[in-house]
Amino acid sequence: MSCGNWVFGFVLVAFFPGLAVPAFADILADPTLQLWLKADVGVLDSSGRAPGETGFDATEIATWQDQSGNSHNVTQTMSSKMPDYVTSVVNGQPALRFSGAENLINASYNPALGFTIFSVVKSSDAASIRGWFGGGDSKIAFGQQGTGTSYGTSASSFWAWAPNQYSTFGEANSLDTGWHAHAYVIPSVSESDWTWYLNGTLTGNADLITGTPQAYNEGIVVGAARSGSEYWRGDIAEILLFQKSLNSTELDEVGAYLNQKYDVTWDNVVPEPHVWTMVSVALVGLGLLYRRLCRRVCLSSPAIGSTPVDFQK
Numbered sequence: 001m002s003c004g005n006w007v008f009g010f011v012l013v014a015f016f017p018g019l020a021v022p023a024f025a026d027i028l029a030d031p032t033l034q035l036w037l038k039a040d041v042g043v044l045d046s047s048g049r050a051p052g053e054t055g056f057d058a059t060e061i062a063t064w065q066d067q068s069g070n071s072h073n074v075t076q077t078m079s080s081k082m083p084d085y086v087t088s089v090v091n092g093q094p095a096l097r098f099s100g101a102e103n104l105i106n107a108s109y110n111p112a113l114g115f116t117i118f119s120v121v122k123s124s125d126a127a128s129i130r131g132w133f134g135g136g137d138s139k140i141a142f143g144q145q146g147t148g149t150s151y152g153t154s155a156s157s158f159w160a161w162a163p164n165q166y167s168t169f170g171e172a173n174s175l176d177t178g179w180h181a182h183a184y185v186i187p188s189v190s191e192s193d194w195t196w197y198l199n200g201t202l203t204g205n206a207d208l209i210t211g212t213p214q215a216y217n218e219g220i221v222v223g224a225a226r227s228g229s230e231y232w233r234g235d236i237a238e239i240l241l242f243q244k245s246l247n248s249t250e251l252d253e254v255g256a257y258l259n260q261k262y263d264v265t266w267d268n269v270v271p272e273p274h275v276w277t278m279v280s281v282a283l284v285g286l287g288l289l290y291r292r293l294c295r296r297v298c299l300s301s302p303a304i305g306s307t308p309v310d311f312q313k
Contacts, residue, residue: 023253023256024253024254024256024257026253027246027250027253027254027257028254028257030242030250032242032243032244033068033240033241033242034068034070034072034111034115034241034242034243035066035068035070035072035109035111035220035239035240035241036066036067036068036238036239036240036241037064037065037066037067037074037222037236037238037239037240038067038237038238038239039064039085039093039094039095039096039236039237039238040093040094041065041067042063042064042065042066042067042073043061043063043064043065043085043094043096044061044062044063044064044065045057045058045060045061045062045085046060046061046062046079046082048062048063051085051087051094058084058085058086059082059084059085060079060082061076061082061083061084061085061096061104062075062076062077062082063075063076063104064096064104064222072106072109072220073106074104074105074106074220074221074222075104075105075106076102076103076104076105080101080102081101081102081103082102083096083097083098083099083102083103083104083223084096084097084099085097086235089122089235089237090120090122090179090235090237090262090263090264091261091262091263091264093237093261093262094237095122095235095236095237096223096235096236096237097234097235098223098231098232098233098234098235098236099233100125100130100231100232100233101231102223102231103221103222103223103224103231103232104221104222104223105219105220105221105222106219106220107218107219108219109219109220110135110215110216110217110218110219110220111216111220111241111243112188112215112216112243113186113187113188113215114186114187114188114243114244114245115186115241115242115243115244115245116183116184116185116186116241116242116244116245116246116251117133117142117182117183117184117186117239117240117241117242118181118182118183118238118239118240118241118254118258119132119133119142119181119182119236119238119239119240120179120180120181120182120236120237120238120258120262120264121179121180121182121232121234121235121236121237122177122178122179122180122234122235122237123144123176123177123232123233123234124177124233124234124235125146125177125233125234126144126146126176126177127146128144128146128233129143129144129145129146129225129230130143130144130146130224130225130230130231130232130233130234131143131144131224131225131226131230131231131232132222132223132224132232132234132236132239133220133221133222133225133239134220134221134224134225134226134230135216135217135218135219135220135221135226139215139216139217139218139226140160140161140186140216141160141161141225141226141230142158142159142160142161142182142184142225143158143159143161143225143230143232144158144159145158145159158182158196158198160184160186160194160196161225177234179237179262179264180198180199180264181198181199181200181255181258181259181262181264181265181266182196182197182198183196183197183200183246183251183254183255184196184197185197185245185246185251186245187245188245197251197255199264199265199266199267200251200252200255200265200266200267201267222236222239223236237262238258238261238262240254252266252267255267
C-alpha cells in the first residue's frame with residue numbers, strides 16, 4: 001500500500017457517510033421525546049391495515065401510532081373525520097392529508113408546560129385560520145392565521161396561541177402553501193418567552209400578553225387547533241414533541257434529521273461531528289498506519305536461513 005493509498009483510505013473512512021454515526025441519533029433517543037408521529041411508519045386504516053397490506057384503505061386513517069415508545073397514539077373512530085394517506089409528497093416521503101374536517105385524538109395524553117414541538121407540514125389554504133396541533137378549549141394550539149388578524153398575529157402568518165395568552169410569531173405574509181419545518185419552544189409556567197423557528201431560523205420571540213398558559217388536561221388533537229374547530233387543510237408528514245425546552249444544539253440536531261429526511265430547509269444542518277465517530281475514524285487511521293509499518297518491516301526482514309540484512313546501510 002503506497003503512502004498515497006493510505007492517506008486516501010483514511011480520508012475515505014473519515015468522510016464516507018455510511019461509516020458515520022448520525023449526529024442526530026442521540027437526540028432522537030432522548031427520553032424526553034414523548035410523542036413521535038411520522039407518516040412512513042405506524043399508519044393504520046380503520047381495519048388495522050398498514051400501507052402495502054392487501055385491502056389497505058388510504059382514505060380512512062384511523063390510527064397514527066406514536067414511535068417514541070410511550071404509546072401516545074392518536075386515533076379517530078368516525079370515518080367522516082379520518083384523514084387520508086398520501087405517498088411521495090415530500091422528498092419521496094408520505095404524509096397524512098387533512099381536508100378541513102378531520103382530526104386524530106388522544107384524550108389521555110397531556111403534555112406538561114415546558115416542551116418543544118416540531119412539525120413538517122404543508123398548508124393548502126393560506127386564507128383561513130387553521131391549526132395542525134392543539135388540545136381542548138383554552139389550550140395551546142399551533143397553526144396559521146390567514147387573511148385578516150386575530151389571536152394577536154399578523155395576517156397570513158403562523159401562530160402558537162392560547163386564549164388571552166398568546167405570542168405573536170412571524171411576519172405578515174410569511175404563510176404560503178409550501179412545505180415547512182417548524183419548531184416551537186414553549187417554556188414552563190415560570191417563564192414567559194416563547195420562541196418559534198421556521199426552517200431553522202428564529203422567526204418569532206415574544207412574551208405572553210397576560211397570565212400563563214393553561215396546561216393540557218383534555219388530551220391532544222392532531223389536524224385541528226382544538227377538538228371541534230379550526231381544522232387543518234393540508235398535509236402533515238411528522239410531529240415530534242420533547243418534554244423540555246431544547247437548546248440550540250439540540251434544535252439543530254432535530255433539524256438536521258428533518259432536513260435529511262424531507263429535504264426541507266434548516267439552518268445549521270451539519271452539527272458537530274459525533275464524538276464516537278471521530279474516535280472511530282482516528283482508530284481506523286492508526287490501524288492503517290500500523291499495517292503499513294508492519295508491511296515495511298516484513299519486506300525488510302530476512303527470511304530464516306538467508307543472509308542477514310544490514311539495517312544500518
